[in-house]
Amino acid sequence: xxxxxxxESLIFYVLGENNRQxxxxxxxxxxxxxxxxxxxxxxxxLGWIGHGGFADYEESYSLTKEGRRLVAxxxxxxxFDKSVQEHxxxxxxxxxxxxxxxxxxxxxxxAIECETGNWDTALLNCFELRKIAEKTKDxxxxxxxxxxxxRVEVAQNRWDEALESYLxxxxxxxENGDRKGVAxxxxxxxxxxxxxxxxxxxxxxFENSISMARAIGDTASAAKSEANLAxxxxxxxxxEESERASKASxxxxxxxxxxxxxxxxxxxxxxxxxxQEKYGEAEGYFEKAIQSARVTKNREVLGIALVDxxxxxxxxxxxxxxxxxxxxxxxxxxxxxxxxxxxxxYRNYGKIELRNSKxxxxxxxxxxxxxxxxxxxxxxxMASCCCEYGTGLIESLTNPRLAKKLLKKSSSVYRGIGNFAxxxxxxARLTAV
Numbered sequence: 001x002x003x004x005x006x007x008e009s010l011i012f013y014v015l016g017e018n019n020r021q022x023x024x025x026x027x028x029x030x031x032x033x034x035x036x037x038x039x040x041x042x043x044x045x046l047g048w049i050g051h052g053g054f055a056d057y058e059e060s061y062s063l064t065k066e067g068r069r070l071v072a073x074x075x076x077x078x079x080f081d082k083s084v085q086e087h088x089x090x091x092x093x094x095x096x097x098x099x100x101x102x103x104x105x106x107x108x109x110x111a112i113e114c115e116t117g118n119w120d121t122a123l124l125n126c127f128e129l130r131k132i133a134e135k136t137k138d139x140x141x142x143x144x145x146x147x148x149x150x151r152v153e154v155a156q157n158r159w160d161e162a163l164e165s166y167l168x169x170x171x172x173x174x175e176n177g178d179r180k181g182v183a184x185x186x187x188x189x190x191x192x193x194x195x196x197x198x199x200x201x202x203x204x205x206f207e208n209s210i211s212m213a214r215a216i217g218d219t220a221s222a223a224k225s226e227a228n229l230a231x232x233x234x235x236x237x238x239x240e241e242s243e244r245a246s247k248a249s250x251x252x253x254x255x256x257x258x259x260x261x262x263x264x265x266x267x268x269x270x271x272x273x274x275x276q277e278k279y280g281e282a283e284g285y286f287e288k289a290i291q292s293a294r295v296t297k298n299r300e301v302l303g304i305a306l307v308d309x310x311x312x313x314x315x316x317x318x319x320x321x322x323x324x325x326x327x328x329x330x331x332x333x334x335x336x337x338x339x340x341x342x343x344x345x346y347r348n349y350g351k352i353e354l355r356n357s358k359x360x361x362x363x364x365x366x367x368x369x370x371x372x373x374x375x376x377x378x379x380x381x382m383a384s385c386c387c388e389y390g391t392g393l394i395e396s397l398t399n400p401r402l403a404k405k406l407l408k409k410s411s412s413v414y415r416g417i418g419n420f421a422x423x424x425x426x427x428a429r430l431t432a433v
Contacts, residue, residue: 197379
């Protein structure tokens with residue numbers, strides 16, 4: 001655990017107002033509880049202290065490797081990476097600014113937190129921004145808060161709540177005449193419909209987003225919607241169409257220097273390769289996404305890429321890498337209880353233990369994966385987990401009745417979301433039972 005002095009040293013970096021920083025030198029008692037808690041959240045989101053402590057700042061927190069370095073070296077804030085400096089500046093503005101300055105700072109913080117996957121803090125700041133915006137009747141800021149609240153709810157697999165938040169955001173964007181906001185929110189709604197298996201609604205949202213983005217000359221937004229539309233094509237088994245669209249979108253973002261968007265599309269291309277059983281090629285895409293996410297500190301992208309890389313490694317028999325990737329991904333998604341991604345991590349553990357011939361342990365993991373997938377509400381994940389569980393039972397010559405039930409469920413879900421190619425592949429496995 002960190003000592004009080006270590007926490008005080010780190011808080012010094014994120015609290016604004018020189019007088020307040022001077023107070024910290026003699027302890028935290030001169031700083032209000034609200035500001036101390038704000039600073040602690042900032043330290044967590046910067047990766048300087050762990051997320052497991054309590055907000056009593058009495059030696060409750062563990063320092064990360066970066067936190068220990070800062071305490072030991074006391075570097076000037078000016079030598080940090082630009083992204084870290086921007087994060088610290090936003091935290092200080094939220095701490096000490098007027099309402100106008102605080103609104104702008106909260107927007108910056110929310111954007112950073114959503115990009116890096118710090119969902120709990122993002123949600124708290126969305127509520128704070130909305131409270132200020134409603135008092136000042138700032139329609140644009142209300143829309144921003146509702147849209148990003150929807151992003152948090154999507155990350156937590158709360159699909160209905162997210163859809164409501166996005167609908168509220170679209171209403172405010174339309175009221176404000178913000179066509180870019182409408183296009184972006186349409187794309188976000190398409191992701192929800194796609195996750196729930198309603199591909200017709202997803203396609204409609206993506207096409208509306210593309211049309212509006214092109215009308216206002218927002219090429220980047222159109223490219224993102226086209227990449228999302230490519231995912232639906234993959235889910236429906238239109239692999240060549242999906243690959244063309246994804247590669248075109250990725251080339252655009254690489255040319256623009258948008259590493260984060262390019263990394264997400266690299267993951268999509270890797271998943272597409274898995275559908276074609278091109279595991280080596282898929283690994284290459286996932287590794288690029290992992291490396292980029294580590295540089296940009298995007299925990300969401302990192303976790304997704306690690307889960308998928310772990311699955312590829314389990315399929316090809318590289319079990320040490322499969323365990324390393326899945327363990328790291330699990331630690332990321334367990335923190336925010338993302339049932340969709342946890343289901344895929346459990347599936348990986350099942351594959352790994354099946355390869356190790358530890359059947360009872362493997363089937364326990366597969367059972368957990370199916371339960372988590374059902375809780376997540378993501379249809380494609382449910383189909384995948386049922387398929388892997390049923391296939392494992394067949395390969396080990398264990399419980400053919402349960403294997404049939406799982407494979408029939410998988411086939412039914414794949415047909416329900418329009419992926420007839422995968423449904424037929426699952427049905428072919430049924431003949432082996």
